[in-house]
Amino acid sequence: MKTLLTGGAGYIGSHTAVAMIEAGHDVVIVDNYYNSSPEAVRRVEQITGREIPLYEADAADKEVMREILKKEMPDCIIHFAGLKAVGESVAKPVEYYRNNIDTTLTLLELMKELRLTNFVFSSSATVYGDDNIPPFTETMPKGACTNPYGWTKWMQEQILRDAQTASAADEGTPELSVVLLRYFNPVGAHESGLIGEDPQGIPNNLMPYISQVAVGRRDHLTVFGDDYDTPDGTCRRDYIHVMDLAEGHVKAAEYAAGNKGTEVFNLGTGEPYSVLEMVEAFGKACGHPVKYEIGPRRAGDVQDSWANADKAKEILGWEAKRGLDEICRDAWNWQSKNPNGFNA
Ligand code: NAD
Numbered sequence: 201m202k203t204l205l206t207g208g209a210g211y212i213g214s215h216t217a218v219a220m221i222e223a224g225h226d227v228v229i230v231d232n233y234y235n236s237s238p239e240a241v242r243r244v245e246q247i248t249g250r251e252i253p254l255y256e257a258d259a260a261d262k263e264v265m266r267e268i269l270k271k272e273m274p275d276c277i278i279h280f281a282g283l284k285a286v287g288e289s290v291a292k293p294v295e296y297y298r299n300n301i302d303t304t305l306t307l308l309e310l311m312k313e314l315r316l317t318n319f320v321f322s323s324s325a326t327v328y329g330d331d332n333i334p335p336f337t338e339t340m341p342k343g344a345c346t347n348p349y350g351w352t353k354w355m356q357e358q359i360l361r362d363a364q365t366a367s368a369a370d371e372g373t374p375e376l377s378v379v380l381l382r383y384f385n386p387v388g389a390h391e392s393g394l395i396g397e398d399p400q401g402i403p404n405n406l407m408p409y410i411s412q413v414a415v416g417r418r419d420h421l422t423v424f425g426d427d428y429d430t431p432d433g434t435c436r437r438d439y440i441h442v443m444d445l446a447e448g449h450v451k452a453a454e455y456a457a458g459n460k461g462t463e464v465f466n467l468g469t470g471e472p473y474s475v476l477e478m479v480e481a482f483g484k485a486c487g488h489p490v491k492y493e494i495g496p497r498r499a500g501d502v503q504d505s506w507a508n509a510d511k512a513k514e515i516l517g518w519e520a521k522r523g524l525d526e527i528c529r530d531a532w533n534w535q536s537k538n539p540n541g542f543n544a
């Protein structure tokens with residue numbers, strides 16, 4: 201199967217490219233390097249020993265994307281391309297709505313035109329909002345999102361569902377297969393240490409922040425609040441190894457190729473860890489304690505978020521295999537070998 205990965209030079213896309221190739225599929229990547237670099241794709245080629253067709257393009261650019269899709273005619277599109285920084289989305293909502301929603305609309309228009317049918321989408325646990333109580337199941341109603349980034353995912357899910365429904369009703373159009381993947385908290389890196397998460401500037405997310413403290417790039421972590429109603433007072437999340445997540449995409453793309461309709465799957469482990477548990481585990485992996493201070497709560501944080509991951513296991517035959525030790529080991533391996541990310 202040939203899969204086209206928009207945003208394939210990014211963190212999750214590059215790991216998915218490895219998993220796809222290892223599962224025997226072909227990969228084509230489209231990225232505008234807004235938040236990544238072609239070096240990540242070169243590293244994927246190094247890991248897999250395969251040459252990957254790579255296009256520098258904006259996935260919202262219809263003319264350019266038409267030519268790429270006409271040339272490649274992929275069996276499945278996995279749409280990772282998007283802006284993802286929660287805080288930035290509050291400051292720049294229009295840019296977030298424009299980029300995230302436009303890319304999806306462009307791809308849907310071109311799929312109809314070129315009669316392509318299979319689509320896998322990077323959604324997020326953020327669509328459960330703060331009204332639902334974990335573990336989150338796919339049948340729960342989507343909640344009210346706390347930021348524009350979350351709303352872009354919420355809206356893209358709806359757009360994709362509506363397009364699928366219309367395609368099923370229209371006899372002149374081949375029926376779409378849409379798989380919505382709700383990721384929990386992707387962390388870790390490929391075990392080679394050649395690819396990993398490389399945030400620009402000050403990391404927003406916990407794991408890259410911890411890694412940068414551990415490697416000496418930052419002085420200490422600020423833990424955002426220790427007065428939550430949890431065993432140690434810090435928030436709990438479902439941290440999933442990025443290679444487990446990547447393997448979930450292989451199963452999702454294979455599912456999309458063999459089924460019609462819209463399906464939504466949580467990709468998480470089902471097991472929550474607190475911020476302090478992550479700090480402790482990382483300290484063990486890197487061989488020294490990670491310095492931290494307790495600070496105030498961060499606006500918009502939910503106390504608890506974790507998945508019920510049963511549906512992906514039952515229908516896709518997928519479950520996360522890697523635990524917290526492997527997550528920290530691989531994150532540290534990547535960070536210590538590439539202290540300044542891909543620019544080292
Ligand atoms: P990332 O920023 O590393 O990767 C996204 C990639 O898309 C980047 O390489 C970027 O350059 C590219 N891109 C952005 N806009 C583009 C455009 N218009 N055209 C072409 N390329 C474009 O982020 P990631 O962590 O790999 O996330 C991938 C997807 O998963 C995103 O849609 C993100 O919202 C979603 N997601 C991420 C997380 C997370 O915590 N990392 C959680 C849930 C969902």
Ligand code: WQD
Binds near residue numbers: 475
């Ligand atoms: C995890 C925990 C923080 C940084 C975000 C998005 C979500 C999804 C994944 C894309 C929280 C605490 C963090 C720090 C800290 N992204 N923390 N100090 O907030 O669960 O999810 O990324 O879809 O939409 O909202 O992840 O890694 O930012 O935070 O104490 O310096 O770590 O308060 O409890 P989050 P995170």
